[in-house]
Amino acid sequence: MIPKNELMGALADGMLDAEERERAEQQLKTDKGALSEFEWAVMLKQSVRQHCRPAESSEEWKKAKARLDEIDRVKKAEHFVGKYSWALCGIFLVAIVSAAVFNRGVSRPLGNAHVAGLFSGLQLEPAGSETQVTESVRKKLGEVPRPVAHLPGRVTHVACGQIDGRSAVRLSIQDSMGQLTFFTIRSTTSIDALQRVEGDYQLGLLGGVPSVAWVEGGYLLILAGDRGFESLIQSAESIKSSR
Amino acid sequence: MLFRRGDPQRERFERMAEAVFPSLFGMALRLTKDREEAGDLSQEALVRAYEAFDRFDGRNFKAWILRILTNLYINKYRRRQREGISGSLDEDQAIEPPAPADEAPDRQVFDHLLGAEVEHALAQVPEVFRIAVMLSDIEGMTYEEIAEVTEVPVGTVRSRIARGRAALRQQLEQYALNQGYIKK
Numbered sequence: 001m002i003p004k005n006e007l008m009g010a011l012a013d014g015m016l017d018a019e020e021r022e023r024a025e026q027q028l029k030t031d032k033g034a035l036s037e038f039e040w041a042v043m044l045k046q047s048v049r050q051h052c053r054p055a056e057s058s059e060e061w062k063k064a065k066a067r068l069d070e071i072d073r074v075k076k077a078e079h080f081v082g083k084y085s086w087a088l089c090g091i092f093l094v095a096i097v098s099a100a101v102f103n104r105g106v107s108r109p110l111g112n113a114h115v116a117g118l119f120s121g122l123q124l125e126p127a128g129s130e131t132q133v134t135e136s137v138r139k140k141l142g143e144v145p146r147p148v149a150h151l152p153g154r155v156t157h158v159a160c161g162q163i164d165g166r167s168a169v170r171l172s173i174q175d176s177m178g179q180l181t182f183f184t185i186r187s188t189t190s191i192d193a194l195q196r197v198e199g200d201y202q203l204g205l206l207g208g209v210p211s212v213a214w215v216e217g218g219y220l221l222i223l224a225g226d227r228g229f230e231s232l233i234q235s236a237e238s239i240k241s242s243r
Numbered sequence: 244m245l246f247r248r249g250d251p252q253r254e255r256f257e258r259m260a261e262a263v264f265p266s267l268f269g270m271a272l273r274l275t276k277d278r279e280e281a282g283d284l285s286q287e288a289l290v291r292a293y294e295a296f297d298r299f300d301g302r303n304f305k306a307w308i309l310r311i312l313t314n315l316y317i318n319k320y321r322r323r324q325r326e327g328i329s330g331s332l333d334e335d336q337a338i339e340p341p342a343p344a345d346e347a348p349d350r351q352v353f354d355h356l357l358g359a360e361v362e363h364a365l366a367q368v369p370e371v372f373r374i375a376v377m378l379s380d381i382e383g384m385t386y387e388e389i390a391e392v393t394e395v396p397v398g399t400v401r402s403r404i405a406r407g408r409a410a411l412r413q414q415l416e417q418y419a420l421n422q423g424y425i426k427k
Contacts, residue, residue, distance in 0.1 A: 006404075009405040013404070044408045051357070052273070053358065055269045057285075060281075063282065
């Protein structure tokens with residue numbers, strides 16, 4: 001049994017089935033309270049409908065639409081990342097490994113442990129003609145670094161090999177003051193054993209022999225000889241300045 | 244499930260959402276009584292609907308999205324309630340017993356009313372009843388649709404509307420008395 005106020009409200013809303021409506025309409029005729037409930041319901045309904053207008057919402061709709069677009073963009077990006085995550089991981093891994101290899105090859109200094117290898121690991125052989133020397137160097141390094149063509153004396157011996165995984169060439173030179181050794185080492189810019197720095201040069205002893213080193217064209221160049229550092233620097237300067 | 248712009252499903256959703264958005268926002272505004280909050284609430288409801296659009300049964304979009312809105316609001320309201328900000332939603336405590344309706348409505352009460360006064364009176368009606376009255380009298384929904392939105396039986400909808408109107412009547416009569424439009 002529906003309470004009177006609810007019955008009259010539902011009648012005002014047109015939400016009663018035929019049987020209930022008939023009963024409600026019968027009640028309206030006989031029950032003053034029911035009639036009053038009905039009239040109140042109708043008046044209140046009309047009043048709310050008349051006065052409570054839809055709110056202006058065009059701005060809010062624009063914002064809501066923009067938010068949907070934003071969600072689409074984010075989801076699209078997430079979808080892409082999700083779909084190609086393995087590929088992206090692979091690319092990052094390759095980039096990291098490449099960077100590490102590059103870093104290891106280019107900037108890691110030549111450690112003290114490898115200094116002995118500079119002399120013992122590169123076995124000298126007679127140099128032959130200047131062309132033969134050039135060819136040996138080119139074969140090892142893939143090019144002839146500019147300083148090799150401007151050495152301050154005659155090349156008597158040549159040795160090619162690897163020092164700490166880097167291509168290296170050792171040349172013995174005879175100049176007016178005696179023997180010099182010239183090293184060309186790829187992919188490094190310094191050597192731990194040479195701690196003193198003067199201008200562009202690193203100075204020190206390699207295997208007990210005074211040496212100066214400098215960097216040119218991606219190579220570490222070392223000039224070593226049983227003579228003073230000033231003399232070595234002078235020779236290095238003449239190599240650097242000759243064109 | 245989401246759809247890209249230009250996707251027929253996305254366009255279908257947008258078309259349907261645009262048609263019901265004034266109702267959605269209006270409902271949110273009358274629930275929160277704050278334009279900014281209403282904007283957030285209606286937007287949030289729209290986003291939830293968009294994300295769940297593939298689960299929409301295709302029958303009554305307006306009822307479906309309004310249900311999302313009211314659920315969102317009630318959850319938010321209950322959260323606030325737990326935080327001690329707002330009052331109770333308990334139906335039995337939410338309203339004084341309706342005044343006896345032996346007398347016919349005084350025309351004068353209604354003749355003097357302005358939109359803002361009715362809006363204000365409606366805003367004072369306890370929430371569960373207000374939602375039912377708004378869905379019925381502003382949105383023009385049937386009791387079945389309201390039952391779907393509010394997830395209660397039709398009988399409860401009928402009761403809520405009756406109690407909501409009784410509360411509204413009290414508010415309006417009090418207002419008319421205060422203004423001197425009617426006498427005790």
